[in-house]
Amino acid sequence: MAALAVIFGGDSVLPVVGFPPPFPQWYEQIRANRLGSAATVWIVGNVMHGSLASTGAFELVLDGRTLFSKLAEGRMPHMNEIIALVDEHMLQGNHMQQ
Incomplete structure (x- = not known):
């Protein structure tokens, strides 16, 4: 969720967490391709969830x-x-x- 907050609201979120303008280069790359960045976060999150939840152990x-x-x-x-x-x-x- 935090990654999606940075992707879609980074201009407002980053200053709150200690990254005032000018923003870091990594954020400029994310901002240039927000849809691709969000898709990557979504896919990685699903892969992690699947690998962690697949054991059935609790x-x-x-x-x-x-x-x-x-x-x-x-x-x-x-x-x-x-x-x-x-x-x-x-x-x-x-x-x-x-």
Whole structure:
């Protein structure tokens, strides 16, 4: 999202994040080809998302202890279940052990 904000609103965004005019050369190249830059960001983002999401693995690990594993359980946890697992772990004092 930040990359798209720079691509389409860079003249307003860059000064806010510490790049006052004159803008860097890399931004001038992006500004000259906004559509191509946005398409590149979109494609790279989709490739990264696909490679990160393809394993199907999800683990909730706290203090080195696995509280939930999607691969072991065969499902994703519900939010209430996550809260209960973390609460139980904290109440047992496991977070203070090294």
